[in-house]
Amino acid sequence: MVPGVMLIDEVIHTVESTTGQAMTTGGHITMAKFYSPASPGEVLTLCFDTRADASIAFEIHANNRRIAAGDLSPAAKTSTC
Secondary structure (H helix, E strand, C coil): CCHHHHHHHHHHHHHHHHHCCCCCCCCEEEEEEECCCCCCCCCCEEEEEECCCCCEEEEEEECCEEEEEEEEECCCCCCCC
């Protein structure tokens, strides 16, 4: 797997487990930007924020260096009524 894809995959799984919002089925990445490579063994920090429209902005940092940032859009909620 490509390293950038692995980072985004970890973001998606962390957001899903933390928020309960489905991302892997019906959700999508609306934007992702990679700023700096992460080195093997480097400790990374993920910060994310859920906006009013339910989209999620995220950033990945290593110390004070931004590694990646982007936006995720969760799956649309369906009504059972």
